[in-house]
Amino acid sequence: MALMRILQSQVTSLTFNLYQQQPSRTKSNFTKSMHPMKEWKSKGRGLKISVVGSGQVGAAICSCLLLRKVTQNLVIMDVKYNLAQAETLDLLHGSVLLGNPRIVACSDGSRTKDSDIVVMTAGARPSGKNRSRLDAMHGTMEIFKAAIPLLVKQSPNAIFVIVSNPVDVMTFAVQCLAKLPKHRCLTTGCHLDSLRFRYFIAERLNVPPADVQAYVIGEHGVSAVPVWSSVCIGGIQLKDVIKELACGEDPEKWWNFEEQVTTAGASVGKVKGYTNWAIAATCTDVVEALTSDQGKILCVGTDMQGLHGIEHSVVLSLPCLVKSGGISHVFELPLTSAEQEKLNASAESLIDAQCSLKF
Known part of the structure; x- marks a missing residue:
């Protein structure tokens, strides 16, 4: 019995020490880029x-x-x-x-x-x-x-x-x-546009699309904004290794992907008469995130007034933490001045469309 008590004491001590060694969650400057939705509450798994x-x-x-x-x-x-x-x-x-x-x-x-x-x-x-x-x-x-x-x-x-x-x-x-x-x-907004963007980049570089980090923001439509400045593959920022990436003379012609992203759906629709499988998979990914307490970061759309200098109420897409209960946080990307201008133009286009609605 004495031996058992000694062993139990050692196990308890080891467990305590392991617990003490676990990294604590401390605040980071990164959290300044995460804007919480004030009314969000965890909803539990939606059935x-x-x-x-x-x-x-x-x-x-x-x-x-x-x-x-x-x-x-x-x-x-x-x-x-x-x-x-x-x-x-x-x-x-x-x-x-x-x-x-x-x-x-x-x-x-x-x-x-x-x-x-x-x-x-x-x-x-x-x-x-x-x-x-x-x-x-x-x-x-x-x-x-x-x-x-x-x-x-x-x-x-x-x-x-x-x-x-x-x-x-x-x-x-x-x-x-x-x-x-x-x-x-x-x-679902620009989640599908972002998936297409990742696919085209992955095809060009011969890497798995799942290992490309890239976002398209703004309108799910012709004024969508591919964020070239944040494209990352295997920890490497694409802009750091490719000169004039999608700008200037753009010797490698990456700029062509912008049009492919915004017209991909239309090109499929012209043949089929509609598109359905990619948006179905995209929507399912969003819904699956909504049933998870951990969630996923997806480029979806809601009213983004107050972010990126947007003064008016307008629905457009930015990277969001989607989880049980809805959108818990919105991420404010570090955009270049050119990307910010395009986002402003996309927002203005959507505001004009919103104003034409007949309630």
Whole structure:
């Protein structure tokens, strides 16, 4: 017994010493770049997700959410009930391979009650040869004016993720229509643009895209701003090893990637008639972060007034810590003067679009 007490004492002492050696969390100057969302609170793992709109994008998002096992309780809502029901049955027929999730359809929003997360994909599609995201804005606005109050009434504490185009402007519309706090109403925004940016850089350098750190900020659209000054691969800043990176004479022609980033979706859409898989994977990544206490840093959009010198209320994308409860922090990147000017121009373009909304 004496020997046991000695051994227990030694184990206790060793455990205490190991605990004492753990690094303590102290404040760093880096935290000055992290701007907390004052109203954010941890929400815990979201279990019920409603996807509004069962078109190509909505259906792809539902598929990704189930395949990634982000949720076991999914609602598919569409005013075309037959379409929502067909997509529901199609998924249920393979539900044994998806962990036997609960999947239901509705057209009136009744089954969305008490959702943890609501994903908005419904909207008007732009028409015409030179169609753009902004062309669909007013038609989508009419859909939102009917749907958003109903959805918020059913799930007043839900986090809303807006995928309907134009995503930045429509997120602003939802924040106004529903009076939702900005940390709980966000758009996938430039997360997809950032993924494309990383892909193009990785292809050029023959490295894995996952090992490229790069962000596109501002509008999810033509005025998006690739932040070349922060591109990093394997701890190496790209700007430190490439002369005139995407500026000046740019002998290696990196500038071409800017147009590729902003037109990639349109080039796919011209052939397919739509894009769905990349945005579905992107949205699923955001939703997955929203079910995690640790979260992820993703370039998503919400009202960024007060950051980077932005004086007015405008929804655009910046790197954000997305976690349970919504956006907990926004990161203010150290931009060059040229990047700051482009961000200002992107913000002005979005403000003009927001001002044209008809509430």
